[in-house]
Every structure is written in structure tokens, then in C-alpha cells.
Amino acid sequence: MKKVLFLSLVCILNCEGKMSQRQAPHNDAFIARRQGMVEQQIVARGVTDGRIIAAMRSLPREKFVPSDYADRAYEDYPLPIGHNQTISQPYIVAYMTEILQLDGSEKVLEIGTGSGYQAAVLGECAKTVYSMEIVTPLCIKARELLAELGYQNVHVRCGDGYAGWPEEAPFDAIIVTAAPTEVPQTLVEQLANNGRMVLPVGKFIQNLLLIGKDANGLVSKEKLIAVRFVPMTGGE
Numbered sequence: 452m453k454k455v456l457f458l459s460l461v462c463i464l465n466c467e468g469k470m471s472q473r474q475a476p477h478n479d480a481f482i483a484r485r486q487g488m489v490e491q492q493i494v495a496r497g498v499t500d501g502r503i504i505a506a507m508r509s510l511p512r513e514k515f516v517p518s519d520y521a522d523r524a525y526e527d528y529p530l531p532i533g534h535n536q537t538i539s540q541p542y543i544v545a546y547m548t549e550i551l552q553l554d555g556s557e558k559v560l561e562i563g564t565g566s567g568y569q570a571a572v573l574g575e576c577a578k579t580v581y582s583m584e585i586v587t588p589l590c591i592k593a594r595e596l597l598a599e600l601g602y603q604n605v606h607v608r609c610g611d612g613y614a615g616w617p618e619e620a621p622f623d624a625i626i627v628t629a630a631p632t633e634v635p636q637t638l639v640e641q642l643a644n645n646g647r648m649v650l651p652v653g654k655f656i657q658n659l660l661l662i663g664k665d666a667n668g669l670v671s672k673e674k675l676i677a678v679r680f681v682p683m684t685g686g687e
């Protein structure tokens with residue numbers, strides 16, 4: 452009896468929304484921390500998109516950080532993932548995803564797969580995700596983890612995101628999680644009409660920008676908040 456109750460509790464916490472796309476985490480000692488993170492860092496700060504909240508309530512973020520950092524996986528700051536790169540702070544992941552206004556029907560391009568955590572959140576909120584990572588070991592690791600978690604709609608390519616993913620363009624939404632010094636024009640070209648792109652731009656001082664394309668392909672630009680991301684490397 453006890454076992455049945457426990458299992459259904461796990462299901463209430465983990466089986467909402469599109470959660471069928473991935474396996475439920477087993478041996479989950481992190482549930483309480485995960486729910487706390489979502490309440491205090493995501494919901495309390497004004498994120499309202501139910502799909503993002505459900506994704507973050509369920510995703511085992513501890514698997515996306517090196518095991519030495521698993522204890523800190525739900526803290527309110529970025530963490531190192533090796534190769535001088537970081538997994539973004541949970542709030543930034545939620546904030547940037549919300550800016551894209553996804554309804555589940557979109558094809559999304561992400562530049563900077565890193566740990567794959569943002570890609571997994573996108574995988575829960577959009578139809579298909581194409582994510583690119585320039586550091587090959589990170590790319591392979593993220594691809595394997597996403598496959599292990601059951602994300603068949605998230606595709607990871609090892610390569611320089613400055614080129615975008617021309618075979619799959621145009622994209623309804625583009626998110627860049629490393630900071631270029633200028634908006635990469637190739638990515639603007641790969642954005643569909645009525646599409647939205649969010650990216651940090653700058654060197655020491657960086658701002659998050661929202662690039663929009665209207666129905667006629669006219670491009671607009673809006674400055675959002677000041678942020679701090681690792682630099683986008685590769686060729687401009």
C-alpha cells in the first residue's frame with residue numbers, strides 16, 4: 452500500500468504535461484529541492500508559462516551538472532560544466548524560454564547546447580529542437596544525456612553555431628546561450644517570419660536582446676535585461 456501511494460505521488464510530481472517524452476527520474480532525492488527552486492526562483496519571480504514550470508518541476512537538473520556539483524544543481528546561480536563553460540542559472544533558462552512565447556508547435560534552434568538542460572526545457576515546450584555546441588565533448592555528452600532521458604525531438608549537432616543549421620531553417624524561434632559581440636546575421640536570416648530570437652550581445656557588458664521578425668520579414672530589436680554569459684566563440 453505504502454509503495455503504491457509513493458509511486459502515485461512521484462507521478463503527480465513528474466507526469467504532468469508532455470512528460471511522457473522522457474523517463475521519470477528514479478531514486479529522486481532531489482524532488483524537494485527541485486520544487487523549491489521552481490517556487491522560489493521561477494514562479495515567485497513572475498514566470499507564468501505552465502509548460503516551462505512543468506518542465507522545470509520535472510527535469511532532473513542534477514544530471515546535467517558534473518556529479519561533484521549535483522548537490523548545488525538547484526541553487527540560484529550558474530555552475531561549471533567543464534571546458535570553461537557553465538550551465539545557466541535556472542531563472543535565466545526560464546526567462547529566456549518565456550520570451551520565445553512557445554505554444555508547442557515550433558521548430559527551435561539553440562546555439563550553445565552546453566549541458567543540454569536548456570535544450571531539454573525547449574524540448575518540453577516546443578515541437579522540435581535543433582541545438583548546436585562547438586565544444587565536441589560537451590556536445591556528445593549532452594546528446595547522450597538527452598537520448599537517455601528520452602528526448603527524441605531534440606537534435607544536437609557538434610559545430611559552430613555562427614553557421615546556424617541551414618538544412619532545417621527557417622526556425623520559429625532561436626535562442627543563443629553564449630554571447631556574441633554582434634547579432635549574427637546568419638541566424639537572423641534563419642529566423643522565420645513571425646519568429647522570435649533571444650540572445651545576449653556584448654563583451655563585458657552584455658544585454659539580452661529580443662529580435663523579432665514580422666509577417667513581412669521586417670526585423671525589430673528590443674533590449675531586455677543586463678546579463679552575463681560565456682562568450683560565443685568560433686568564426687564570425
Ligand code: SAH
Binds near residue numbers: 566568584586682
Ligand atoms: N544552454 C546551456 C548553457 C550553455 S553555456 C545549458 O543549458 O547548459 C554556452 C555554451 O555555448 C557553451 O557550452 C559553449 O561551448 C557554447 N558555444 C560558444 N560558442 C559557440 C558557437 N559558436 N557555436 C556553438 N556553441 C557555442
